[in-house]
Amino acid sequence: MVLHKYGEKLYSGLVTTMTWHLKEIAKSIEAAQGGLFLEELNRKWGDHNKALQMIRDILMYMDRTFVPSNRKTPVHELGLNLWRDNIIHSHKIQTRLLDTLLDLIHRERTGEVINRGLMRNITKMLMDLGSSVYQEDFERPFLEVSASFYSGESQQFIECCDCGDYLKKAERRLNEEMERVSHYLDAKSEAKITSVVEKEMIANHMQRLVHMENSGLVNMLVDDKYEDLSRMYNLFRRVPEGLSTIRDVMTSHLRETGKQLVSDPERLRDPVDFVQRLLDMKDKHDKIISIAFNNDKTFQNALNSSFEYFINLNNRSPEFISLYVDDKLRKGLKGVTEEDVEVVLDKVMMLFRYLQEKDVFEKYYKQHLAKRLLSGKTVSDDAERSMIVKLKTECGYQFTSKLEGMFTDMRTSQDTMQGFYASQYSETGDGPTLAVQVLTTGSWPTQPSAPCNLPAEILGVCEKFRAYYLGTHTGRRLTWQTNMGTADIKATFGKGQKHELNVSTYQMCVLMLFNSADRLSYKEIEQATEIPAADLKRCLQSLACVKGKNVLRKEPMSKDIAEDDAFYFNDKFTSKFIKVKIGTVVAQKESEPEKHETRQRVEEDRKPQIEAAIVRIMKSRRVLDHNSIVTEVTTQLQSRFLPNPVVIKKRIESLIEREFLERDKADRKLYRYLA
Amino acid sequence: MHKLGRGHRDKVQQFMAITGTSEKVALQALKASDWHLEGAFDFFYSQPQIRAVTDSRHLEELYNRYKDPYVDMIMVDGVSLLCNDLQVEPQDIVMLVVSWHMKAATMCEFSRQEFISGLQSLGVDSIEKFREKIPSLRAELKDENKFREIYNFAFGWAKDQGQKSLALDTAIGMWQLLFAEKHWPLVDYWCQFLQVRHNKAISRDTWSQLLEFAKTIDPQLSNYDAEGAWPYLIDEFVEYLFENGIVQRGN
Numbered sequence: 011m012v013l014h015k016y017g018e019k020l021y022s023g024l025v026t027t028m029t030w031h032l033k034e035i036a037k038s039i040e041a042a043q044g045g046l047f048l049e050e051l052n053r054k055w056g057d058h059n060k061a062l063q064m065i066r067d068i069l070m071y072m073d074r075t076f077v078p079s080n081r082k083t084p085v086h087e088l089g090l091n092l093w094r095d096n097i098i099h100s101h102k103i104q105t106r107l108l109d110t111l112l113d114l115i116h117r118e119r120t121g122e123v124i125n126r127g128l129m130r131n132i133t134k135m136l137m138d139l140g141s142s143v144y145q146e147d148f149e150r151p152f153l154e155v156s157a158s159f160y161s162g163e164s165q166q167f168i169e170c171c172d173c174g175d176y177l178k179k180a181e182r183r184l185n186e187e188m189e190r191v192s193h194y195l196d197a198k199s200e201a202k203i204t205s206v207v208e209k210e211m212i213a214n215h216m217q218r219l220v221h222m223e224n225s226g227l228v229n230m231l232v233d234d235k236y237e238d239l240s241r242m243y244n245l246f247r248r249v250p251e252g253l254s255t256i257r258d259v260m261t262s263h264l265r266e267t268g269k270q271l272v273s274d275p276e277r278l279r280d281p282v283d284f285v286q287r288l289l290d291m292k293d294k295h296d297k298i299i300s301i302a303f304n305n306d307k308t309f310q311n312a313l314n315s316s317f318e319y320f321i322n323l324n325n326r327s328p329e330f331i332s333l334y335v336d337d338k339l340r341k342g343l344k345g346v347t348e349e350d351v352e353v354v355l356d357k358v359m360m361l362f363r364y365l366q367e368k369d370v371f372e373k374y375y376k377q378h379l380a381k382r383l384l385s386g387k388t389v390s391d392d393a394e395r396s397m398i399v400k401l402k403t404e405c406g407y408q409f410t411s412k413l414e415g416m417f418t419d420m421r422t423s424q425d426t427m428q429g430f431y432a433s434q435y436s437e438t439g440d441g442p443t444l445a446v447q448v449l450t451t452g453s454w455p456t457q458p459s460a461p462c463n464l465p466a467e468i469l470g471v472c473e474k475f476r477a478y479y480l481g482t483h484t485g486r487r488l489t490w491q492t493n494m495g496t497a498d499i500k501a502t503f504g505k506g507q508k509h510e511l512n513v514s515t516y517q518m519c520v521l522m523l524f525n526s527a528d529r530l531s532y533k534e535i536e537q538a539t540e541i542p543a544a545d546l547k548r549c550l551q552s553l554a555c556v557k558g559k560n561v562l563r564k565e566p567m568s569k570d571i572a573e574d575d576a577f578y579f580n581d582k583f584t585s586k587f588i589k590v591k592i593g594t595v596v597a598q599k600e601s602e603p604e605k606h607e608t609r610q611r612v613e614e615d616r617k618p619q620i621e622a623a624i625v626r627i628m629k630s631r632r633v634l635d636h637n638s639i640v641t642e643v644t645t646q647l648q649s650r651f652l653p654n655p656v657v658i659k660k661r662i663e664s665l666i667e668r669e670f671l672e673r674d675k676a677d678r679k680l681y682r683y684l685a
Numbered sequence: 686m687h688k689l690g691r692g693h694r695d696k697v698q699q700f701m702a703i704t705g706t707s708e709k710v711a712l713q714a715l716k717a718s719d720w721h722l723e724g725a726f727d728f729f730y731s732q733p734q735i736r737a738v739t740d741s742r743h744l745e746e747l748y749n750r751y752k753d754p755y756v757d758m759i760m761v762d763g764v765s766l767l768c769n770d771l772q773v774e775p776q777d778i779v780m781l782v783v784s785w786h787m788k789a790a791t792m793c794e795f796s797r798q799e800f801i802s803g804l805q806s807l808g809v810d811s812i813e814k815f816r817e818k819i820p821s822l823r824a825e826l827k828d829e830n831k832f833r834e835i836y837n838f839a840f841g842w843a844k845d846q847g848q849k850s851l852a853l854d855t856a857i858g859m860w861q862l863l864f865a866e867k868h869w870p871l872v873d874y875w876c877q878f879l880q881v882r883h884n885k886a887i888s889r890d891t892w893s894q895l896l897e898f899a900k901t902i903d904p905q906l907s908n909y910d911a912e913g914a915w916p917y918l919i920d921e922f923v924e925y926l927f928e929n930g931i932v933q934r935g936n
Binding site for chain 2: 659
């Protein structure tokens with residue numbers, strides 16, 4: 011027919027016939043009852059497809075020649091269009107189809123089993139009819155209905171469930187929707203439907219979930235609910251600002267608890283426990299981040315900044331961290347393997363990194379290290395060194411050079427002592443044995459202390475040593491630091507029992523006095539020894555007032571030492587042990603005035619550093635405004651401490667006064683470098 | 686003067702009355718400007734050496750009147766005699782202006798050089814002329830720029846020799862004197878603050894910055910900026926004002 015120029019007739023005939031036929035089909039579909047409706051539609055669609063196939067094959071010639079030249083719709087497409095217009099868009103079928111589909115999905119959501127195959131075929135049909143048909147006639151209403159469904163459901167859940175359960179439900183719903191898409195919806199719908207669920211179930215309730223009483227994020231953190239936390243992380247990650255919400259709450263929680271921890275006066279009594287708690291807290295949250303939060307960098311940063319924030323709230327943190335290390339290196343690490351030591355030290359270093367006032371830590375560390383080295387209390391040289399290496403890698407050579415100097419002094423002192431005794435071997439009788447540690451001034455945190463009067467016996471050996479040392483090292487000066495030494499003395503008590511007493515140099519001086527007297531008043535002791543009053547009181551207290559170690563007797567009996575007390579040699583002293591260690595009542599933690607003093611020393615030490623930084627900066631920049639100087643100085647010194655802007659200002663003024671800098675004549679905020 | 690015509694004579698009189706110079710100078714200036722009074726003034730003010738025409742013999746006499754009997758300087762007694770002659774109180778701020786003109790190194794002291802060249806530059810060679818000069822010297826304090834110069838000069842003038850900073854008592858005295866001119870309402874609080882909180886000497890930087898502060902920052906401190914690179918003492922002063930409720934903290 012096409013050959014005979016009847017193409018037009020054939021084509022229009024096809025259209026009319028097909029339209030008529032489809033209208034018939036439509037009627038029969040409309041007639042289908044209830045659930046059979048979809049099946050009927052599906053069957054007819056299958057038939058139509060088959061028929062269409064055949065028609066196309068039969069009219070292939072027309073399809074190839076007449077249709078393109080006359081710009082007609084190809085047969086197959088024509089068939090689909092007619093189906094769409096006559097069946098799907100037929101007034102009665104269109105709404106019924108949609109309602110049926112949505113009803114089925116709703117039923118599935120509420121737990122019924124539906125015929126997924128049928129659903130799949132129908133949606134497939136809609137997709138075949140063109141993506142716009144699918145989107146307009148099904149997807150859009152589907153999304154709207156879903157939104158209202160989930161908004162209602164989430165409202166209901168949030169009223170009756172705790173946070174963990176809610177999240178479980180939300181997760182399940184999300185998975186269901188994804189599964190649904192993969193079973194019988196267009197793959198492109200997945201992103202859309204999940205975003206609906208995310209918005210309705212998560213984004214809209216985010217704040218409420220996170221802050222939910224007794225089960226919100228804070229409680230999860232406190233109770234280490236890794237699964238719940240991980241679920242929350244994964245769900246919240248899907249919505250905008252979800253993670254930042256978690257992060258913010260976590261940060262404020264950390265800051266709050268951290269602040270409580272560092273400002274609790276109860277905690278401040280025991281520095282070791284204080285630091286241990288900090289470490290535990292850090293461990294706990296590290297674990298949460300690695301298990302539940304996918305090791306998210308932004309979370310780690312939040313954790314770090316929170317720690318930095320609250321650790322520095324307490325200005326004793328540097329001291330306490332150093333005390334913690336001191337405690338560990340004194341006794342805590344006995345019987346622990348090397349790796350474990352490393353782990354502990356690494357953790358401490360982590361806290362150290364948070365410190366803003368690293369120079370304060372250095373000060374304390376030096377003091378504590380000195381005490382450890384001089385009293386021979388350090389457990390492991392390797393651990394000590396490893397700590398120094400860590401500090402060095404963290405803060406550079408300058409930071410640890412003095413600490414290293416202390417180790418060197420200890421080593422050389424050993425050699426010196428060997429040399430000393432080798433040269434004196436002929437004379438070593440039963441006189442006291444002396445062990446001298448020669449300390450370089452400057453490396454050690456020595457306080458200028460008035461030397462006390464040593465007993466004659468000791469003085470003799472000391473003089474010998476002085477002669478020996480100065481003989482081998484000319485041009486040096488030796489001063490005795492009697493406040494830092496220790497002594498072992500043998501004493502015989504009332505019933506002839508012998509004890510070896512391990513005491514400090516000061517205590518030794520006091521006890522030696524009792525070789526020649528049985529009763530001495532406080533004043534007499536003070537005069538004979540010239541030990542500074544505070545130290546003397548402390549040392550007498552430990553000799554006379556500690557139960558089981560009271561080698562002296564005091565009158566009147568009381569806890570504290572008064573200036574008019576008298577002391578007696580305690581004849582009745584007994585002890586189960588031959589060796590008795592008499593510790594001085596030392597304040598482990600610094601007392602308030604000591605703390606104040608250290609603080610002042612630190613402030614003093616900072617001044618030249620700040621000035622040097624200002625001069626360095628001005629030397630290269632020549633002219634700079636005030637605020638830029640402050641910023642640059644702060645960045646330069648950050649690794650050691652956080653300089654106070656007011657202090658920087660004072661230093662600038664001092665430099666102006668000493669004519670290193672001047673103010674610009676025209677702009678008073680500008681400084682110029684002179685010279 | 687008899688040689689001059691009547692018109693010329695009037696002009697010379699007029700010129701002398703206005704500039705307060707000697708007849709010689711007036712003649713010189715008027716002749717140079719061809720007897721135009723306006724031109725003569727321009728000539729006179731553009732060439733300061735003319736003004737300095739003073740009788741060096743008279744100056745020497747004046748100096749010797751006040752000179753200390755033992756050293757070649759005018760000391761405290763000489764200065765108070767001078768004040769007496771000038772009919773001003775020794776604490777009068779105008780004496781600071783005088784010292785400024787003499788470029789005096791220290792308070793209550795003039796060296797021979799300072800005194801003589803100072804009077805020369807003022808164009809004064811007798812105590813009467815000097816006394817007449819006082820009102821115009823006082824007027825110089827009203828000039829913004831001159832006041833600043835005088836203010837900054839005062840620091841070096843008032844401090845003890847060999848010291849870098851100015852003793853607090855002296856500084857407070859000077860401030861009360863100087864700011865009485867400027868009517869800075871916070872000056873009393875400032876002095877009070879220094880006595881309570883600071884009690885140390887004042888550095889040159891703080892001294893000179895205080896004038897800037899008084900000039901640029903209004904007494905309500907509404908345009909005060911804590912980041913404004915003010916000396917820390919001024920920052921603390923501001924804090925003090927807020928703390929004690931002297932100034933209400935703005936927003």
